[in-house]
Amino acid sequence: MKFRSVLVGITAALCLLSAGCGGSGSGSSENLPKNAADAGGMDALVERAKDEGEVSLYAATTEKSTTAWVEHFEKKYGIQVKLYRDGSTTLFQKWAQEVSGGVDNADIVIQNVYQLWQDAEDKGWITDYKTANYGGYDFAKVLPGTGLAGRVYPLHQSIGAVVWNTDVTTPEQEKLLREDPVAAMTDPSFKGQMALGDTGGATTAGNYANVVLHQADKYGWKWLEGVADNDPALFESQIPIAEQLVKGEYAVTFGTDTLYNDYIAEGAPIEYAYPKPTNAALWMIGLPTATPHPYAARLFMEWATSDEGHDLMAEYGTGTGTRTGWTDERAIAKEPWYAKSEVWYGMATQSELQGDGFADFVSKVNATLGK
The missing domain is CATH 3.40.190.10 (Periplasmic binding protein-like II)
Structure with a gap:
């Protein structure tokens, strides 16, 4: 079912903070240790x-x-x-x-x-x-x-990924998804086969910001309009999308890798590919x-x-x-189709998302997808 999301979630929390919840809380850490040495070791x-x-x-x-x-x-x-x-x-x-x-x-x-x-x-x-x-x-x-x-x-x-069910997608669609998973989402063959989350969650908002704002020259708002033309089903949460994608109710989504790794380990017909760069x-x-x-x-x-x-x-x-020197020994990284991507960490400093810009971005994304 399609819906147009009300500006809740992140935006509401930001409003709560900026509305003058006030002060610095009810206590202070001034006399508390700033490191283990301060505590005596x-x-x-x-x-x-x-x-x-x-x-x-x-x-x-x-x-x-x-x-x-x-x-x-x-x-x-x-x-x-x-x-x-x-x-x-x-x-x-x-x-x-x-x-x-x-x-x-x-x-x-x-x-x-x-x-x-x-x-x-x-x-x-x-x-x-x-x-x-x-x-x-x-x-x-x-x-x-x-x-x-x-x-x-x-x-x-959790890394932003375009995810698909290999029991539902055709060989031609999978070729498009592996070549450029972001651009593939605008292909007319996916019309009515796509499920997407709204921008009330940080992961989804970051995925859209990376593609629409950070990679504006390559994708931008025109890309999002192309996705909307494919009549995606919109959900408030990525969790039910994952459940339905695994069942074959939909062919493709733009979600997060960690939601699918356990399903893949259990044998679900799921693959994914990262945008280049991808959002974290x-x-x-x-x-x-x-x-x-x-x-x-x-x-x-x-x-x-x-x-x-x-x-x-x-x-x-x-x-x-995220620590320096961490070695990726996950089973998912050993899958033959798995490929890493450079990660974009710029959502916090993206100029269009500062102040009221974040709410404006959320509103425009949801309005575009819900048209």
Whole structure:
């Protein structure tokens, strides 16, 4: 079913922040450690964290992968992780409302929207903490032009991909998809066979921004109009699209690789190809300025950004790692059709997406697809 999306999601969360939720929260990290050495070393940090006994994690990563991930932290330190999970924008709205009301429930926040992290930094809601593995991340590459280095850390990334069901597509269509997956979406043979997400999610918005804005000379708005001419079915979420694509209800979508890796491992007739360059939806972890368990929160940051914690999250999330030196040993990377692509990290600094430009972009994309 086609729909025209109301401007909710990311835009609503940005409005919440800019509407004067106010101040810098109900507490301060001024007298708290800025690194493990400030806490007296890792052993001392561990002891203080164990005394607190638990850590509250607000995470937008999937419940299955996050639960499996945090079990390793719990087993290692004997500290319980209390998980609250929701989508990035709704989770962030909850956290923002709590902080603005003087309530500090979250020790750690994980979500994937640059703009929300930037606004939280402006409000003073996230604090600077240099983990022992700070130097293991190329912040200039993955967080270009932002002031977020050391306030948020990249965990893993979902990569924008054009995905298709090989039981539905014809050999001619697959040839087009492998040659130029983005351009192939405008081919008339895909009319009525395509499912797309609206731009309420960070991953989908970034995919469109990469093609329409960053690669305007090659694709641009004219490309999006060509996609719209193929009468795509529009969904609010990528998850039901993945389920229906795997079942053969649709032939092709523009989504994210991590939604399909488990299906492919189970034998689903799915392949995908990346735009060149492709967009990255970067899952980032941040430390709130005021937390109920400040030492357990800092210990969790140390573990999550360590080689062990990072690699476990990449494994469970089936995403691409972000630390320097990470080796891709995923089964999906060994598929004969799999090919890497250069990754674009510029959504946070794309000029057309600054300020009200993001809402304008979302509106125009949705209006174009819903015509």
